[in-house]
Amino acid sequence: MSPIVNTHVHIPPNFSAFDTVDDLIQAARAQGVAALGVSNFFDISVYARFRDQARAAGIWPLYGVEFITVVPELQASGLRVNDPANPGRMYVTGKGIDPFRPQSAATAAIAARIRDGNDERARRMVEKVAQVFADAGFDTGLTADQVIGAVALRGGVPRAWVSLQERHIARAFQEQVAGLDPSRRAGVLHKVYGRESGVDLEDPVALQSEIRARLLKAGAPGFVPEVPLPFADAYAYITGMGGIPCYPILADGCDPVCQFEASPTRLARSLADLGIHAAELIPVRNHRGVVDEYTQCLADAGMIVMAGTEHNTCEQIPVDPFCVDGPVSPAARAVFFEAACVVAAHADAVSRGCDGFVDSQGNLACDDQGRAALSMDGRRLVGGAPT
Numbered sequence: 001m002s003p004i005v006n007t008h009v010h011i012p013p014n015f016s017a018f019d020t021v022d023d024l025i026q027a028a029r030a031q032g033v034a035a036l037g038v039s040n041f042f043d044i045s046v047y048a049r050f051r052d053q054a055r056a057a058g059i060w061p062l063y064g065v066e067f068i069t070v071v072p073e074l075q076a077s078g079l080r081v082n083d084p085a086n087p088g089r090m091y092v093t094g095k096g097i098d099p100f101r102p103q104s105a106a107t108a109a110i111a112a113r114i115r116d117g118n119d120e121r122a123r124r125m126v127e128k129v130a131q132v133f134a135d136a137g138f139d140t141g142l143t144a145d146q147v148i149g150a151v152a153l154r155g156g157v158p159r160a161w162v163s164l165q166e167r168h169i170a171r172a173f174q175e176q177v178a179g180l181d182p183s184r185r186a187g188v189l190h191k192v193y194g195r196e197s198g199v200d201l202e203d204p205v206a207l208q209s210e211i212r213a214r215l216l217k218a219g220a221p222g223f224v225p226e227v228p229l230p231f232a233d234a235y236a237y238i239t240g241m242g243g244i245p246c247y248p249i250l251a252d253g254c255d256p257v258c259q260f261e262a263s264p265t266r267l268a269r270s271l272a273d274l275g276i277h278a279a280e281l282i283p284v285r286n287h288r289g290v291v292d293e294y295t296q297c298l299a300d301a302g303m304i305v306m307a308g309t310e311h312n313t314c315e316q317i318p319v320d321p322f323c324v325d326g327p328v329s330p331a332a333r334a335v336f337f338e339a340a341c342v343v344a345a346h347a348d349a350v351s352r353g354c355d356g357f358v359d360s361q362g363n364l365a366c367d368d369q370g371r372a373a374l375s376m377d378g379r380r381l382v383g384g385a386p387t
Contacts, residue, residue: 001330002337003382004320007037007062007095008248008280008308011050012155014040015167017311020156021049024311028319029057035340035382036319037062037308039093042115042163046155047099060382062343064243065094067114067234068226071274080258082250085218089228093246094238095278095306096347096356107240110233115163117227119144122164129173129215129222136191140176147172167312169222170212174204177211205314235275239362242350244343246278246306247271251294253285264294268301275362278339280306281321283332288323295332302364304339304357307332341378342371348381349374 010016011024018024028036036059038050047063054061068091074081075088083089103111123144130142144164151168152159177185182201189197193214199206215222238245251261261267271279279298283291295305307321307328321328321336328336346356355365357374366374 002333003034004032005035005037005306005337005340005382006033006308006319006321007035007306007336007340007343008039008064008093008282008310009036009319010040010310010312011038011046013043013046013151013157013162015165015171015312017314017316019154021046021053024319025050025053025057025059028054028059031319033059033319035060035062035344037064037095037306037340037343039064039066039095039308041066041165042118043161044099045161046157049157060344062095062340063097063099063347064246065097065238065241066248067092067094067237068228069231069234070228071231074260079260081260082248082258084250084254084258090231091248092231092234092238092276093248093280094234094241094243095246095280096343096350097238097241097243098347098351099241101242104240107237110229110237114229118163118165121224121226122147122169124224125166125169125216125222126164126172128224129169132192132215132221133173133176133188136188138176138180138188138192140173142172142176166212166216167208170208170216171204171314173211173215174208177201177207178204208314231274235362239358239360242347242360244278244304244346244356244358245276245362246280247276249279249281249294251281251286252290253282264297265301267294268298268303271303272301277302277358277362277364278304278306278343280308282310283307283321283323283328284309284317286323287325288327288329291323291332292329295335299335304342305335306339306343307336338375341376341382342374343378344381345374345378348377 011021051061070088071090078087080087081090126144133140148162151162185201199210235245298305342357349356359365
């Protein structure tokens with residue numbers, strides 16, 4: 001059986017199932033994880049802490065980022081990609097980046113634009129939702145600054161590292177509701193929603209999800225539109241940070257499957273046309289047969305295919321990726337392990353001034369023999385993490 005690897009988790013101050021980086025590392029260590037990859041949105045300042053704690057625990061750290069992008073030609077065609085509610089929107093991740101290298105002016109500008117846009121959106125959402133509660137007779141007094149402070153305190157990080165997400169905001173208002181006398185909660189929420197709550201008010205995760213769905217999503221009173229990054233800018237940031245552009249597959253995580261992903265064979269060709277040679281699955285939202293189908297098809301097309309768990313809700317699930325209907329198959333696990341090794345070796349090669357899996361423009365930089373060599377190098381790295 002291949003070692004356990006997970007190349008996509010979110011860590012505080014991103015919204016996470018874990019309160020601190022140490023909580024994640026201890027869970028991963030207890031579950032025997034060999035390599036662990038972080039893929040945060042908006043800010044990567046916490047990555048040095050992640051590196052130090054992972055290595056101290058004998059886990060090989062992998063560094064990534066995640067973006068919400070828009071591909072203009074796909075948007076114009078109305079094609080659903082991997083965001084079923086927004087045609088033309090594409091989640092994109094970068095794997096094997098070097099978060100510690102000095103940023104060029106171009107990458108720094110992209111990072112600042114993303115962060116500034118998100119922070120302004122979050123500020124406006126908190127303001128709007130607070131007003132909805134106040135109009136319902138419950139003045140929470142919450143501000144974005146207060147929510148940032150709570151997130152920073154909970155994660156043990158500086159406030160400057162915090163860029164709020166919808167889930168942070170939903171949690172902040174859920175905690176305000178939880179602080180009410182139990183006899184008032186249902187009535188307040190009925191006024192806020194304009195109808196009764198449909199969840200157990202003693203279940204914080206369920207209530208957070210409901211607040212997010214009813215108050216923060218499109219058409220809701222607290223909604224503020226996202227301003228997605230142009231795909232080309234996300235691609236330039238990832239390659240500018242030495243990374244590998246990667247496509248997160250939703251597959252049967254929605255019904256029906258998005259048109260862009262409906263055929264794994266066509267998906268592989270479409271990704272190659274975009275200059276993407278890596279993909280990842282979050283198997284917990286997929287059935288095992290689907291994971292096997294996409295993994296094998298994309299691997300046969302020459303792509304590296306990874307797997308993660310996200311851990312971007314409060315639900316405590318295993319760090320070892322698993323499917324909706326059971327464990328990941330041994331064949332898929334082997335593909336995921338090889339991909340993690342290639343990413344580890346790619347990052348190491350780039351840190352030494354060499355090309356890895358892709359070059360600085362995102363083009364494939366190795367043939368089959370070179371990829372096999374990267375895989376072997378990665379196995380030595382992943383197997384050689386300090387204990």
